[in-house]
Amino acid sequence: MGFEVPLWRGIAVFRIASLVYAAALVMQNFALLARPAGAWTVVAVMAVWTVTATYSYAEPSRRSWGMVAADLGVAFACMLSTGFFGGDAYLAVAPPLTATWFGAAPLAAAVMGGRRWAVGAALGYGVCDTLLRGEVTPAVISGVVLLLLAGYAVGYMTHIAAEAEQRFAQAVELEARTRERERLARSIHDSVLQVLAMVQRRGAEIGGEAAELGRLAGEQEAALRALVGVEQRPAKLTGAETDIGALLSAHASARVTVSTPATEVPLPSETAAEVDAAVRAALANVDRHCPPGTRVWLLVEDEGDAVVVTVRDDGPGMCAGRVEEAEADGRLGLAQSIRGRVRDVGGETVITTAPGEGVEIEIRVPSKP
Amino acid sequence: MTNDIRVMVVDDHPMWRDAVARDLAEAGYEVVATAGDGGKAVRIAPAARATVAVVDLQLPDMSGVRVTSELLALESPPRILILSASGEHQDVLDAVKAGATGYLLKSASKDELIDAVTRVHQGDAVFTPGLAGLVLGEYRRLAAAPEPAGSPDTPRLTDRETEVLRLVAKGLTYKQIAARLTLSHRTVQNHVQNTLNKLQLHNRVELVRYAIDQGLDD
Known part of the structure; x- marks a missing residue:
């Protein structure tokens, strides 16, 4: 609601101004009219219809297809009456009695029904004008082209306005949902x-x-906190970059402590995904080889x-040499899944361990691909 | 020693406020005041004359960061121990930069809480691995930020401080760090303390500079 209102106002102004122009043309070429009284009656009908149409289109509840059909009908009837009231002498120097006033009806149709209606009305105008004059004159063609362009432009604007309105409504709804989520x-x-x-x-x-x-x-507290996500920042920054800090924060639990800077740590998404997979492998390794209750710190x-x-x-x-030994034997999944992944994205891994001192895996990857 | 410690507990959740107050009282500390919101905390603090304020980061009326600044602006301010749930990264960092002496997670045990209050009372910095990660990140951010002309005072960590802070962030206790680097426990504590002091000093300088720039100094 709302974006169409200025369009309807514009059409109303156009209709009134065009009426004045049509009356002026009739007055100017008064001497050439075949039946002056009839021509003035047509202008009077146009004036009455201008008031009726402006009133009807002003309110959404009064806009209807019936109204548009009547609008087009009146416009075509007034225009065609030129043949009888105006005559050939008049048509030789002036446009049909309706002049630009005719355009208001196709424009209203374009706003109601879109570009196709405007194009149809313009072509209809061309046919009628040709019938009136008995041949295709430059005046007929310029009239059709002007109507086509104006109708098409207004129809397109209506389309854009409708789309914008829809997006606006979506944005409003999204904001309401976000607000509700935050409240929850x-x-x-x-x-x-x-x-x-x-x-x-x-x-x-x-x-x-x-x-x-x-x-x-x-x-459960950690899981619920992540779910409601009040303090979570989104990991995905742009299509190509991911905040590795936010990504790895998902591993935080009662057992795993994650320490990151307060600001984003952007990495190419591919690198971030490999680092995340390597960290998963390291955590899985702790699950497999360490007693329950072993704590993990991620920095x-x-x-x-x-x-x-x-x-x-x-x-x-582990004893010094165990890692290398296991790696050489090809037994240690740790080596392949971590070193391999990190090497693939141009990084390096350092594993340090000693009996009673836990295992420390340091992964260093370049920030730029 | 224990008898000198006067604690104020600021938490909007009655359950937590009471539990923390009870734990501290059982440990023989004098809980001189409790408050459910920041406004009340700031109002009653001068009369309570607490030496340590345990402040929840999320309060209904004002942020824990602001409560920290306002409490520290009092005539004889308490030292501040921030207590919060995990994940409020920027707020934790801001509270510490505003002058909080320590930070503890709400999931910490009773013994850890009592130990933290004791150390904060003595003026020792209390760090979690998470806070160490935040502080490391903040120094790197300051170092990387384009320096405004004529400000050579961007704080920097010494190599040893960086080393100690990284070990704290990796979950090592001060004792373990001391053993690994063959330092005394006190030296490790001092290094951690220095990282915090430099950051707080820088923050105060920045605030003053901001005030002067904005013409708020008169």
Whole structure:
């Protein structure tokens, strides 16, 4: 609603101005009229119709296909009457009695029904004008071309306006939905999340089975927090870049601590995906080889030309040489899935470990492809 | 020592406010005031004369960052320990830059909370790995940002400070860091403290410069 209103106002102004112009033409060529009284009657009909149409199109509820059909009918009838009231002498020097006034009806049809209606009305005008004059004159052609262009332009504008209106409505709806989501998120944050966090804390203090319950509550808290996403920033920056900090934050849980800068750490999307997969592999490795309760820390650092992601666990670690040994034997999935992936995107991996010191995997990848 | 510690707890959630206050009281600390919103906290702080304020980052009326600034502007300000859920990156960083001494996650245990309050009371910085990551990121951001003409005072970390901060971010305790770098526990603590002090000093300088630029200094 709303974008069409100026178009209708424009048509009303056009109709009134054209009426004045048509009357002036009749007055100027008064001497040439075959039946002057009839011609003036036509102008009077046009005046009455101008008032009727302007009134009818002003309100959306009064706009209808019947109205458009009547509008076109009156326009064509008034124009065709020129043959009888005006005569050949008049038509030789002046346009039909309706002059530019005729254009208002096709324009109204264009706003109601689109470009096709305008084109149809313009061609209809051409046929009638040819019939009136008995031949195709330059005046007929210029009249049709002007009508075609004006009708097409108005129809196209209406189309654009309708589209803009639709997009605007979508945007409004999206904003309403986002607002509702934020309201829900705030409400969840203030109630459920607080209770879950409290259960986690108390559970850990009491120990035993309560600790297990607390751990579950903690996991649910992290999951719910990610779901309502109040504090989550979107990982996807543009088509080609991804914020590796936000991407890896998804791994945060009661067991995994993720530390990132407060600002975005952009990486080419492909590189980010490989780093994420490498981190998954490292986390899976901890799950497989370390006792339950082993904690993991993920650190994301932006060094400008490179991004460093470190995965450290406090598990039992390995003897020096174990990694290389296992790698040489081709047994260690860690080596292939991490080193290989990181190498593919032009980065390097350093794995350090010692018995009792956990495993630390440092992944360094270039920030530019 | 314990008896000198006067704590104010600021949290809008009654359940958390009471739990934190109870834990601290059980540990023998004097909880002198509690507040459910920032406005009340700032109003009652002068009379409460707390030495440590435990402030939730998300409050209904004003941000934890603003509460931190306003409390620190008081005549004898308490030291601030920020308590929050995970994920509020920028807010945590802003609160620390505004002068908070420590930061702790809400999921921290009772013992960790008590230890943190004790250390904040003594003026020692309390870091989580997450905060260390944020601070490292902030120094890098400052170093990378185009420097305004004639400002050589962009804070920088020494190599040793960077090393220590990275280890904190990777989840090592001060004790483990001390062992790994063959430093004393106190030295590790001092390095961490310095990273924070430089950032806070820079923040104050920036604020003053901003005020002068905007003509707000009179």
